[in-house]
Amino acid sequence: PISYEGQSDTACFDNALEFLTQGGYSLAHAMMMLIPEAWAGNKLMDQDRKAFYEYHAALMEPWDGPAAVAFTDGRQIGATLDRNGLRPARYIVTDDDRVIMASEAGVLPVPEERIVKKWRLQPGRMLLIDLEKGRIVSDEEIKSEIATRHPYKSWLANT
Numbered sequence: 662p663i664s665y666e667g668q669s670d671t672a673c674f675d676n677a678l679e680f681l682t683q684g685g686y687s688l689a690h691a692m693m694m695l696i697p698e699a700w701a702g703n704k705l706m707d708q709d710r711k712a713f714y715e716y717h718a719a720l721m722e723p724w725d726g727p728a729a730v731a732f733t734d735g736r737q738i739g740a741t742l743d744r745n746g747l748r749p750a751r752y753i754v755t756d757d758d759r760v761i762m763a764s765e766a767g768v769l770p771v772p773e774e775r776i777v778k779k780w781r782l783q784p785g786r787m788l789l790i791d792l793e794k795g796r797i798v799s800d801e802e803i804k805s806e807i808a809t810r811h812p813y814k815s816w817l818a819n820t
Contacts, residue, residue: 670690674724678732688734689789689803692741696730697723699744699805700783710811729782739789744818746784753779754797760790 663680664673674695683704689784693703695711700714726743729750733739740762742750752762755775761768766779782788 664788670724674730677721678745678760682734687807688732688737689787691735691737692739692805693717693807694721694731695724696726696728696741696743696785707805707808708814712817713804713808715812716817737789737791738788738794740782741787742782742784744785750782751779752782752788758795760788760797762788771798 663676668676677695678691682688683692688692694717695718697714698706698710700711700737700814703711715783724743726745727747728743729740729748731738731740740750740752742748749764750762751764751766752760753766753771753776754760756777757775759771761784762772763769786800788800789803790796791798
């Protein structure tokens with residue numbers, strides 16, 4: 662088993678994430694499986710992304726939180742907020758390429774003139790920093806790339 666009786670929810674989550682990434686899923690893909698967006702009944706969601714979530718919903722139940730989860734594999738570092746969005750996760754990006762995220766603003770003293778972006782994680786969204794490429798990857802880019810990597814719509818149509 663990948664989780665054991667008596668483990669905390671966090672320990673079980675860590676074990677599931679490690680299991681998925683050791684099994685070949687990318688870190689972002691595994692996080693999308695474990696903490697999906699609110700996709701069912703969402704008429705505005707891209708159909709490829711919706712098919713991704715529907716396909717993976719047959720494989721595992723989502724971790725619905727409430728949770729703001731930070732994660733890393735040494736090459737990427739990120740955070741995601743569960744689809745209910747009950748945990749605050751605010752972040753800033755500075756002009757010297759620092760990203761600071763916390764449950765509230767102002768946890769570290771950063772002069773306002775150094776801040777190039779202030780934002781917050783929104784329900785079901787992901788912040789991903791690719792350390793090898795030295796850039797922040799948008800939620801849309803991450804999820805579009807992963808959702809179109811395999812033909813999830815046709816796989817679902819054949820079930």
